[in-house]
Amino acid sequence: MSSTTIGLIMGGVMMFFMAARIPVGITMFLTGAIGYVWVSGLDPLLGFLKNAPYGRFSLYDLSVVPLFLLMGQFATHGGLSRSLFKAGNAFIGHWRGGMAMAGTASCAGFGAICGSSLATAATMAHVVLPELRHHQYNNSLAAGSLAAGGTLGILIPPSVPLVIYGILAEQNIAKLFLAAFVPGVLAAIGYMVVISIVAHLNPGAAGPGSPRHSWRERLLALVETWPVLLVFLVVIGGIYGGLFTPTEAAAIGALATGVVAWKSGGLKGKGLLECCFGTAKGTGMMFLILLGADTLNSFMAISQLPAEAANWVQQMGFGPWTVLLAIIVVYLLLGCVMDSLSMILLTIPIFLPIILGMDYWGLSADDKAIWFAIVALVVMEVGLITPPVGMNVYIIGGIAKDIPMATIFRGVMPFLAWDVLRIGILLLFPSISLVALRVFG
Numbered sequence: 001m002s003s004t005t006i007g008l009i010m011g012g013v014m015m016f017f018m019a020a021r022i023p024v025g026i027t028m029f030l031t032g033a034i035g036y037v038w039v040s041g042l043d044p045l046l047g048f049l050k051n052a053p054y055g056r057f058s059l060y061d062l063s064v065v066p067l068f069l070l071m072g073q074f075a076t077h078g079g080l081s082r083s084l085f086k087a088g089n090a091f092i093g094h095w096r097g098g099m100a101m102a103g104t105a106s107c108a109g110f111g112a113i114c115g116s117s118l119a120t121a122a123t124m125a126h127v128v129l130p131e132l133r134h135h136q137y138n139n140s141l142a143a144g145s146l147a148a149g150g151t152l153g154i155l156i157p158p159s160v161p162l163v164i165y166g167i168l169a170e171q172n173i174a175k176l177f178l179a180a181f182v183p184g185v186l187a188a189i190g191y192m193v194v195i196s197i198v199a200h201l202n203p204g205a206a207g208p209g210s211p212r213h214s215w216r217e218r219l220l221a222l223v224e225t226w227p228v229l230l231v232f233l234v235v236i237g238g239i240y241g242g243l244f245t246p247t248e249a250a251a252i253g254a255l256a257t258g259v260v261a262w263k264s265g266g267l268k269g270k271g272l273l274e275c276c277f278g279t280a281k282g283t284g285m286m287f288l289i290l291l292g293a294d295t296l297n298s299f300m301a302i303s304q305l306p307a308e309a310a311n312w313v314q315q316m317g318f319g320p321w322t323v324l325l326a327i328i329v330v331y332l333l334l335g336c337v338m339d340s341l342s343m344i345l346l347t348i349p350i351f352l353p354i355i356l357g358m359d360y361w362g363l364s365a366d367d368k369a370i371w372f373a374i375v376a377l378v379v380m381e382v383g384l385i386t387p388p389v390g391m392n393v394y395i396i397g398g399i400a401k402d403i404p405m406a407t408i409f410r411g412v413m414p415f416l417a418w419d420v421l422r423i424g425i426l427l428l429f430p431s432i433s434l435v436a437l438r439v440f441g
Contacts, residue, residue, distance in 0.1 A: 003039050007303030010035035014296075024342040025285070028292030035299040048298055056294055057287060060247065061173070064163050066283040067250035071231070071257050072114035073275040078261030081127045083224040084109040089131075090221035093210035097199030099135055100145045100206065101192040103128040107149030108188040109225070111156040112232045113257060116282075117340065117384055121150025121392045125399045136207030139403045141198055144411020147392045148191055148419075151381035154340050156184040158235060158250065160286075161340045161380070165373050168348045171366070173246045174239045178436045179370045183378060183426060190418045198414050227260040286341060293345030306350045320358040327351050328379050328423065335383010339391060343380055351376075361430055374433040375426050382419045385412045 014031040018024065036045040056062075075081070088102030088109075095101065103124060111120045125146050132142035154161050157177035166173040199206035213221070234256065235249040244252070261267050267275070300306055318326075327347075334343050355372050356365055363371060384392040387409050397405050426432055 003303040004305055004308045006035060006038050007300060007305030010038075010299070010303075011305075018338075023288075024338055025288035025290075025292040028289070028296040028342075028346065030292075032292065032295030032297070032299040035303065036295065039299065039302055048295070052294055052298070053291055056290060059167070061163070061167055062290075064173075064247045064250045065160055065286055066279055067247065067254050068115045068158055068160055068163075069282045070275065070279040071250065071254040072116060072119050073278045074254065074257035074261040074266075075110065075113045075228075075231075076119070076123050077266035077271050077275055078227070078257060078264045079266060080113070080225070080228055080257070080260065081106065081110050081123045083221075084228060085124070085128050085131070087218075087221040087225045089210055090213040090218045094212040095196075095209065096203075097141075097195045097206040098209050099128075099132055100137060100141060100195045100199075103132065103146055104149040104152075104188060104191045104195065107146070108152045108156050108184070109228055111153035111184075112158070113228055113235075113253065114153050115158050115160040117151050117153035117381065117392060118395055120153030121147060121395045122399065124150065125396050129396070129400055132207075135209060138205050139400075139407050140411035141195070141205040142411070143396045143400060143403050143408040144413075144415060145191070145195055147385050147390070147396045147408060147412050148194075148415035149188075150392045150395070151384050152184060152188055152191075155180055155187060155374075155377055155381060157181055158246070158253075159377070161344055161377060162373065163246070164290075164341060165344050165348060165377075168344065169352055169369050169373065171369050171373070175370060175437055176373055177236065177246070178240065179374055179433050180377070181436050183374050183422075183433055186425075186432065187378070187381075187422060190422060191415060194414050194418050227257065231256050289342055289345060293342075296346070297349045300349070306353065309350060309354070320360055323354060323358065324360070324375075324427070327355075328375075331376060331379040332383050332386055335380055335386055335390070338383075340377070340380040340384070343383075344376070348376075363430060367430070367434055370437070371430045371433050375423070378419070378423055378426060382416065382423070385416065385419075 010031050013034070014027055017027040017030060033045060036048065084106035085102055088105040089099055092098040092101050106128065107120055107124050110124060114120050114123070128146060129142055133139070157180050159177070159180060162176045162180060163173055165171070166176050231253050235253040238244050238252065239246055239249050261271070330347070331343060334347070352369065352372065356368055360368055360371070384390055390409070390412070393405065393408050393412065396408055397403065
């Protein structure tokens, strides 16, 4: 039996493991280890495991992951999510659908200091959902807007998945953050427009909203968000100003949000321990996924499956856009059962060489890699709210247990329509992803 055939068989085994609800990291490790032994034997696998994990986990760039996670934990315990919503509500809460728009804007702001879609959805749902329901927003719009808004956590920089993509694709992380900024703002504005359209087409979907605030009240509410603005400007501005690396920026951001959480009292009692345990748990999960992905990708490499797949695509004569659309469909399907980090680690070693080998708008190899990163991340966002198993939807459903899952999925449908249009825009106009690089890069 050829090694490529073994690779295909183990791909089916991996699907079976995932269907059996074995954690993704363990699934990839088991699949890779079994396939490795099948193709090369036990001793080569042990040799790989003796050196590869240390080589991966000792990588300096990976230290940015726990630092960004710690920054998100401090931001949550420091009450910054509530301050963001309060400021957004003060400015636009009196509009029709304005409170839901404020929730989306606060998701974008929190995503800028969190870097995780699941954490953004969970944190903002605890803050915003009770307010929306109190002001008579129907469950569909309230829950759907937060599930969609939560996806902004992995696109608005800094983004943990983009860090991992940069390491895998050997791309500059600062350039990836810069490229994600305009598409992230476009996504947030689009979601707010969708909320406005839904609220006007169905007046019963949005409640009366909050009273109009004076400019003094708005400015006071905006002042309360200064830690978020400061952290974002210091982290992102410091990176592009050449003052420090992304890892150093993450350390400064974690320190700043830690000070804010301490001053607000969020670290009292068990607060600090909860932040540390939450960071350790998230880091451990990500590093387990990294180990599993490295093992699986090493097996795939010796099985020659990725190379054979690339050759097959070229021999079949599929056009570049046919291939890209097929990859998008794969991401949408994977997004129903996997998180964005797992999808990146599993697919980028296979898909990126195929994309780089084709012509898209005459882009250079580096520009294609960055453009594909943004397109892939946006599609992964969509997968987080796509039926039947959108992970963000289940996060919201777990918090609001009295809202049926069908109601939440109904609520995300208008946002999915915008997402499909947004993907098309990013595909047809790659300059949207690259414009910030041209201006500031």
